[in-house]
Amino acid sequence: MPLLPPGISVRSVWEDNLELELRFLYTASFITPATPRPSRLASPSTTTSGTSSPGSSTSGFHPATADPHAANSVGYLEARGLSFDEHQAHGILTASRLATGLNGCGLFRRPQISWITYAGVYLIGYLMKILSMGNPLPDSLGGFLDMVRQFLGQDVYDVARIAVDCALPPGLEHVASSLCLVPAALSPRLAGAGSLLALLAFMRLKYEMLYGDVSRFRGLIHGIQVI
Incomplete structure (x- = not known):
């Protein structure tokens, strides 16, 4: 992983420090969630996909003991430094525990x-x-977007959607490389550092390519809405 900008660190959150880390979120002005995309477990006619279901599995997921999973997804994560053994031993115990913490932290x-x-x-x-x-x-697009606005508000921005209008290549690493943020081959590969890369890309797009005005991208999620 490359050196991060001065004053910025990627912090690990586990069962034993969850409440402490959540306190820091209340002071945040920008939040950038990230997660590796799942791969399909079964045929297109089924609805089962991903390495785990966020609504039903524990965050201390381990491929040998938990939900059905795609072996290539597990291999992808392990190759990038994720330790399933550590998550099994120290990870947040359940999705409901994480939800309770997030809902109660004022974020x-x-x-x-x-x-x-x-x-x-x-x-x-x-x-x-x-x-x-x-x-x-919600089972409709309108209902889902209403739920997003209810929890996140109106100020939601998708770097992938902005990058399309700025004629940048697809893929976060390619966008970052085009913006001279970090060489593509050295970019962070797990969720925390990837979140930071997305935030840095957003800042550079907003202030250096769009002159501070990203209002027309407000509330647009790449792959759902079009302008």
Whole structure:
């Protein structure tokens, strides 16, 4: 992983420090969630996918003992430094425990926060599923977007959607490389550092390519809406 900008660190959150780390979120002005995308477990005629279901599995997921999973997804994560053994031993115990902490930390329904994502369809869906305590998500696009606005507010921006209008290549690493943020081959590969890369890309796009005005991208999630 390359050196991070001065004053910025990627912090690990486990069962034993969850409440402490959540306190820091209340002071945030920008939040950038990220998660690796799942791969399909079964044929297109089924609805089972991913390495785990955020609404039903424990965050201390281990492929040998937990939900059905795709071996290539597990290999992808392990090759990038994720230790399933550590998550089994020290990870947040359940999705409901994480949801309770997130819902109670004062982060959501705050107008002062901007939410930044890259190609955020999956990860915002995961976040909504966690926050809903595993209850079914709305079955319509309008209902889903209303839920997103309820929890995240109006200031949601997707770097992938902005990059399209700025004629940048697809893929966060390629966007970052085009913006001279970090060489593509050296970019961070796990969720925390990837979140930072998306935030840095957003800042550079906003202030150096769009002259500070990203209002027309407000509330647009790449892959859902079009301008």
